[in-house]
Amino acid sequence: MTERPEPTFDPRALVRSLPQSPGVYRMIDASGTVIYVGKARNLRRRVGSYFTRQAHNAKTQAMLAQVADVQVALTHTEAEALILENNLIKELRPRFNVLLRDDKSYPYIYLSSHQRFPRLAFHRGSRKGPGRYFGPFPSASAVRETLNHLQKVFPVRQCRDSFFENRSRPCLQYQIERCTAPCVGYISEADYARDVRHVEMFLDGDSNRVIDELVERMEAAAAALKFEEAAGLRDRIAALRRIQERQYVAGARGDVDVIACVVRESMACVQVFVIRNGTNLGNRTYFPKAPPETNSDEILYAFIAGHYLGGNAPPELIVSDDMTDREVLEEALGGDAGHRVRIRSRVRGERRRWLELAMSNAEHALSARMSTQASMDRRFEDLQERLELEAMPERMECFDISHTQGEATVASCVVFNREGPLKSDYRRFNIEGIEAGDDYAAMRQALERRYLRVKKGEAPVPDLLLIDGGRGQLAQAEAVLGELQLTDELTIAAISKGPRRRPGEEVLHIAGREDEYRLPPDAPGLHLLQQIRDEAHRFAITGHRGRRGRRRQRSSLExxxxxxxxxxxxxxxxxxxxxxxxxxxxxxxxxxxxxxxxxxxxxxxxxxx
CATH class of the missing domain: 1.10.150.20 (5' to 3' exonuclease, C-terminal subdomain)
Known part of the structure; x- marks a missing residue:
């Protein structure tokens, strides 16, 4: 009995069998791998265009050379096809599609308004629980910055409920005037509710009315000769006006996202500015993976579909390129978000200036990435994947201790961001008042001094805190940051050398996890950790030697x-x-x-x- 030959792929027969209705098609290679997913208003016409036309760009020609089969899925409308296409791209990640990083959900500010004394908190994930959610924000750093500003002006608690419910005396937040200590009854429920109402008004974009109310209270306090209270209200008003100056977007009303795309040498950059209630919440940069010769309008289309399908689209998107099938994208986004979504590329006045700003930001970001960031980005991406972090770290801080038999102890703090060492943010701490050689006490003192400043808003909160040491040093970091209520905002890890103390055998311990992590010696993420650890070690030793030398010289006078x-x-x-x-x-x-x-x-x- 002879074997039947495998049927060969006949594109013309396939095209004749396709219906003239909306749907999604998948290009499949000889190994059965999906290499491209697309949507169509008319499947027969769209798929047929690949095999009947002769003029294709290099990307399409390379793809068609590998196609061994085409499968289709029918939908009722083109908008449904767009949603299905987006889901399949995220699931299958075909190499000829524009691919975006499948990041976690957007960060929000959460207010537990259902509680007697509500709390403000960073939130990422489902928004089905009781309370109010403000956002979305473009990045975790934007949420933290806003929370820090709010805590200075409206001292609403940000601690966990378990911490709040078990206090017998005020915590450090009360001492640095970032909380009014409702946990021990230092503020009445009515006064606290007033601060909460002002927070809600501010986050809803009604900061002018908040200022008006504060001015009335200030004038009333001054008339009643309560000058200390009036001075405090005056400082609150000044802080609110500074926030307005920093965030207000002249001429912008409502919720708008400004999106610009720049493509150069097969690399693409998308810049997104997020504007909510006329307030600029910051910007975020994306570098989607796209096949060669992909145009900026194609990348924008794929980016908007992948980025906003899921209910996060604002009523208006301002984009740098006009796109084909824009109406279909608007329909799909509007149906998904539950409100009308408009996509505009031809804008004037203030909107035009913001689009130009987004374009210049995208140009700058792409130039920087192309020149210096390729290897550094690979290291950060690898570290995120191997340590299973929620989002890619944008800022890392590492601490180390240096001394000679307990003499002249110095702690170092070095800072890395996505561009590498951020030397302007390096800090040293001369350790005093501890038992000689007590590394745990030295680490605790350095962390307290550093992160008390962070809590006061004098330095940004890192995404990853790295300690040179083992579980003991990690426990010190957890204790300090727990007292300062920062454990929810960053990941804490300790890195120690292996038993033979050879590079490549490092052991990682992460707060809240039992397992140890041992990264392969050739892992880019490990190279990044080694670099920041060695830099912290160098910076600590340099400071220690200088301090020891000065102390020994000074002893001659003594x-x-x-x-x-x-x-x-x-x-x-x-x-x-x-x-x-x-x-x-x-x-x-x-x-x-x-x-x-x-x-x-x-x-x-x-x-x-």
Whole structure:
């Protein structure tokens, strides 16, 4: 019995069998892998255009050379086809489609308005629970910045319910004036509710009415001679006006997203500015993967479909390129979001200026990525995947401790972002008041000093905190950040060298997880962790050596008989430091108040041998 030959792919016969109705088609290669997914208003006409036309660009020609079969799925309307196409692209990730990172849901600000003393919190995920959700925001950093501003102006609690319900005295947030301590009854329920109402009004875009109410209260307090209360309200009003100056978009009304796309040398960048109630909530940059020779309008179409299908589309999208089938996209987005969605590319006035700004941001971001960011992005992406992080880290901070048998202990904090080391944000901490050689106490002191400033809004919250050490150091970090109520906002990890202390054998411990992580020696994510760990080590050692050297030099003054603390301080101030004292002559030293000639001679002989 002879085997029947495998049927060959006959595109003409396939096209004749297709209906003239909307649907989705999938191009499949010889191995059965889907290599492209597309939607069509008329399946026969659209699929037939691939096999009847001769003129195709290089991308389409390369795809057609691999096609061994085409499968279709019928839909009622073209808008339904668009939604199905988007779902299949996310599921199958065909290599000839424009692919977007399938990020987690957008971040929101959550207000537990159903509680007696509501809390504000960062939220990502389902929004079915009780309370109010404000957003979406373009990034986690935008949410954190807004929460920080709100806490300065309206001290509404941001702590977890378990923390709130078990307090017997005010926490640190009360001491730094970021909370009114409702947990221990330091504020009445009515006054707290008023602050909550102002928060809601501000997040709803009605900050002018909030300012009007605060002005009335300030004037009433001043008339009643309550000047301290009036001064506090004045400071709140000033802070609110600064926020308005920073975020207000002149001429913009309602909810608008401004989207610009730039394509260069087979790389694409999409820039999105998010405007809600006339307030600029920030921008976010995306780098979709697209086959060569893909036009910017195709990328925009795919981006908008993948990005907004799911209920997040605002009523208006301003885009840099006009797109074919724009009406279909509007219909699909409107049906999904439950309101009409308009997509506009021809705009004037203030909207035009914002589109130009988005274009310039996209150009800059693409240039930076093409020149320096390719390897760094791979490292961040690999780290996110291997550590199973919710979102890619945008800012990482790493701490290390350096000392010599407990002498001159120095802690370092180095900062990396997506562009690499951010040296302007590096910090050192001289550790005092601990037992010599107690690395745990040193780490705790450094973390408290650093993240108290972060909590006060003097530095941004990182996405990933890395500690050079093991589970012990990790426990110190968890304790400090738990007290400051920052554990929900960042991931804490500790990196320690393996048993043989060789590079590539590092062990990772992550807060809240029992398992250890050992990344392959060639993993780009491990290389990133090694780089930031080594940089923290270098920065700590440099600071320690400098401090140790200064301390040992300073001890020579302390050993001189008759030269007490006040005279030493007078000498150092007069000559600008120890080096100036060393260069001074006997007569110069004797001119300092409290230093006679005999003591000046002793100082000179001690320092100059």
């Amino acid at each position: 050993e001189i008989p008759g030269l007490g603390p006040k005279r030493r301080q007078a000498l150092l101030k007069q000559f600008g430091g120890l080096q100036g004292v060393q260069r001074a002559g006997v007569e110069d030293l004797a001119r300092v108040h409290g230093i006679n000639r005999a003591l000046a001679e002793r100082i000179y002989e001690t320092l100059n041998g």
